[in-house]
Amino acid sequence: MNSLFWLLLTAVTATAKEFTDEELSSFPKLFHLDDYDRCLARRDGLYCLGVFNLLPDVQPNPGYDLLKEYSDEFHRHFNRTRIHRGYCVSTRCPNYVTRNASEHFERCVDKYARSRSLRASINTLHYCHNHTDKHAIKPKTPAQNTFLQCIYAIIAINIIGTAYDLWTKDTPNKNKLITSFSIPSNWRRLTVIYEGEDPRLTALTPLNGVRVLSMLLTMLAHSHVLHFSFYTTNSEELEKLTEKKRGIFLSDGSCSIQALVTISCFLVCYNLLIFSKKQQLNLSMLPLCIIKRIIRIAPVNLLLVCFGATWWLHIRNSPLVSTTIGLESKACQTKFWAHVFFVNNLVDRGNYCLVPTWFLAVDMHMYLVACIFTLIMWRHRSKAIKLYTIIFLASCTLTGVVTYIMEYKSMIYLSTPEQVRRIFRDSESFVNFYMSSWAAIPSCILGLMLAHLQFELDEKRIKLSEYKWFVYLHYTAFPFIFLWALKGIFTRKYNTTIFIAAHAALDTSCYCLITCIFLLGLIHVNGPLKKLFGWSGWNAMARMSLTVLILHWCVNMIIAARPVAYRTSFLDVTVDWTATIVITYILAIPITVLVELPIQKFMGLLMF
Ligand SMILES: *[C@@H]1O[C@H](CO)[C@@H](O)[C@H](O)[C@H]1NC(C)=O
Numbered sequence: 162m163n164s165l166f167w168l169l170l171t172a173v174t175a176t177a178k179e180f181t182d183e184e185l186s187s188f189p190k191l192f193h194l195d196d197y198d199r200c201l202a203r204r205d206g207l208y209c210l211g212v213f214n215l216l217p218d219v220q221p222n223p224g225y226d227l228l229k230e231y232s233d234e235f236h237r238h239f240n241r242t243r244i245h246r247g248y249c250v251s252t253r254c255p256n257y258v259t260r261n262a263s264e265h266f267e268r269c270v271d272k273y274a275r276s277r278s279l280r281a282s283i284n285t286l287h288y289c290h291n292h293t294d295k296h297a298i299k300p301k302t303p304a305q306n307t308f309l310q311c312i313y314a315i316i317a318i319n320i321i322g323t324a325y326d327l328w329t330k331d332t333p334n335k336n337k338l339i340t341s342f343s344i345p346s347n348w349r350r351l352t353v354i355y356e357g358e359d360p361r362l363t364a365l366t367p368l369n370g371v372r373v374l375s376m377l378l379t380m381l382a383h384s385h386v387l388h389f390s391f392y393t394t395n396s397e398e399l400e401k402l403t404e405k406k407r408g409i410f411l412s413d414g415s416c417s418i419q420a421l422v423t424i425s426c427f428l429v430c431y432n433l434l435i436f437s438k439k440q441q442l443n444l445s446m447l448p449l450c451i452i453k454r455i456i457r458i459a460p461v462n463l464l465l466v467c468f469g470a471t472w473w474l475h476i477r478n479s480p481l482v483s484t485t486i487g488l489e490s491k492a493c494q495t496k497f498w499a500h501v502f503f504v505n506n507l508v509d510r511g512n513y514c515l516v517p518t519w520f521l522a523v524d525m526h527m528y529l530v531a532c533i534f535t536l537i538m539w540r541h542r543s544k545a546i547k548l549y550t551i552i553f554l555a556s557c558t559l560t561g562v563v564t565y566i567m568e569y570k571s572m573i574y575l576s577t578p579e580q581v582r583r584i585f586r587d588s589e590s591f592v593n594f595y596m597s598s599w600a601a602i603p604s605c606i607l608g609l610m611l612a613h614l615q616f617e618l619d620e621k622r623i624k625l626s627e628y629k630w631f632v633y634l635h636y637t638a639f640p641f642i643f644l645w646a647l648k649g650i651f652t653r654k655y656n657t658t659i660f661i662a663a664h665a666a667l668d669t670s671c672y673c674l675i676t677c678i679f680l681l682g683l684i685h686v687n688g689p690l691k692k693l694f695g696w697s698g699w700n701a702m703a704r705m706s707l708t709v710l711i712l713h714w715c716v717n718m719i720i721a722a723r724p725v726a727y728r729t730s731f732l733d734v735t736v737d738w739t740a741t742i743v744i745t746y747i748l749a750i751p752i753t754v755l756v757e758l759p760i761q762k763f764m765g766l767l768m769f
């Protein structure tokens with residue numbers, strides 16, 4: 162008994178040695194950043210940014226051993242034997258005479274390491290800039306010029322459209338093509354609340370609240386992620402975050418993005434089914450559906466990708482811009498055509514431009530799936546739900562099998578500090594599983610099931626609010642939308658391959674199932690939740706979702722890329738989050754009013 166107790170105790174201590182604050186403070190700082198502008202203001206200034214490996218200088222070296230022991234727990238610690246430095250080499254180590262800058266930099270960091278009985282060898286040199294580099298006048302690239310001209314053109318067309326619209330007032334034969342660019346009428350389209358339309362569609366207004374809420378939570382998670390990506394002075398706070406409930410909630414909550422796939426597939430299928438009452442559906446309508454979707458999504462998507470490729474990295478002046486925003490900006494340039502054809506999550510996957518754009522590609526692929534299924538199945542509605550159940554179960558099983566074979570993991574197992582810092586760039590699971598389209602199939606099928614279910618209920622005039630059990634189920638589902646993500650506290654302790662695969666297969670499907678029950682309730686049950694999510698204020702915000710989804714990443718990156726190493730805390734992240742929300746929604750208004758809505762209308766008039 163006694164020995165068993167000791168065995169347990171040692172097992173526990175062996176897996177989770179707690180490091181004291183004193184030990185932590187004895188470590189070399191993980192990040193350091195000198196003042197870039199001050200350094201290069203001097204004619205002989207030299208500023209370098211790079212990553213260094215630490216090695217022991219003398220043996221035995223208890224300090225290094227502790228560092229290594231700490232870093233080996235990579236599931237919850239940064240790798241402290243790899244330090245990140247931005248040094249003003251010219252003032253820190255003025256007396257070194259070397260032939261080249263990188264050698265100068267390495268010796269300078271090595272000097273610092275030696276003072277702690279360590280050695281430093283260069284791992285990655287991001288750059289070395291001197292006075293002339295910084296002050297060299299960089300001419301605008303052709304791409305930047307083109308982008309500016311496009312912006313001017315868009316503004317000019319809108320001014321013309323508005324002037325024409327105001328000028329002609331109520332004349333009957335106005336040119337609709339020109340008035341589609343009228344700012345007042347597009348503003349009205351953004352803010353109007355449709356009343357007295359098809360009651361089947363008005364019943365869906367609470368979905369707006371759900372979409373806005375999930376967008377806000379996504380932004381919160383991204384605000385946290387970006388504090389990992391830049392230089393912080395109290396990195397141990399971030400390490401602790403990965404074990405705190407808040408961190409687990411946010412990383413496990415990433416599965417909630419799949420609920421947006423469910424909603425989107427539901428809307429596609431439901432609208433088509435309603436349409437089928439008026440007109441017969443046919444598979445030959447597929448190209449038309451695709452064109453309509455592309456017209457809706459492509460303009461804003463391409464505008465922001467072009468912004469990412471050209472001006473994004475010139476907005477913030479920070480020594481870290483070229484290694485963070487710059488990396489994505491390059492990807493926007495090289496992967497531009499992949500974005501045009503919505504295959505950016507299929508080609509050159511590890512190299513991403515504007516991280517959230519993967520969702521647009523997945524959404525487009527799932528839109529295809531939803532359309533094809535609906536166009537075929539609308540005649541066989543009685544069999545549809547049965548068929549979808551089978552496909553749903555099959556696709557869940559397939560996900561499980563593939564994740565088991567390929568050893569993909571859900572976000573909760575992936576979110577180690579180093580991985581989050583690199584935004585999962587070299588994680589197979591993130592690139593091939595999380596961002597993949599095939600992993601979204603179960604969520605999409607659930608959306609189709611929900612659409613058929615709701616359509617049948619409507620046809621048979623069944624109000625689910627008359628069924629007590631369903632009302633209870635709906636109200637029970639609501640807290641689980643949030644609490645589901647807390648299950649990570651328990652699941653992350655089990656890390657056998659089979660459990661991880663089962664988790665990957667069931668996690669998002671279960672979450673989307675709960676969401677479906679909740680959504681069905683929102684449509685049917687009149688109550689406080691319907692009031693809350695159906696608030697008319699969500700309307701305009703939900704209509705800007707597409708712009709916000711991509712734009713918030715640009716905004717958040719710019720905010721987080723401060724030119725100094727900063728302290729992070731819950732308060733600081735919240736401030737970044739709030740600023741991101743406010744700026745994103747304000748910027749989204751002109752983008753939606755001047756670009757998305759008018760182009761959609763214009764192309765619609767032109768083609769149909
Ligand atoms: C930490 O970094 C060092 C140096 O780059 C590397 O050799 C080591 O494998 C890393 N440790 C972990 C746990 O990744």
Ligand SMILES: *[C@@H]1O[C@H](CO)[C@@H](O)[C@H](O)[C@H]1NC(C)=O
Pocket residue numbers: 261262263264
């Ligand atoms: C600078 O020196 C290092 C080490 O001596 C060498 O490996 C590197 O190639 C040199 N770089 C240039 C640009 O000469």
Ligand SMILES: *[C@@H]1O[C@H](CO)[C@@H](O)[C@H](O)[C@H]1NC(C)=O
Pocket residue numbers: 291292293294
């Ligand atoms: C600054 O760096 C450039 C190359 O990046 C080099 O050609 C130039 O000679 C350097 N200027 C000084 C003053 O060292």
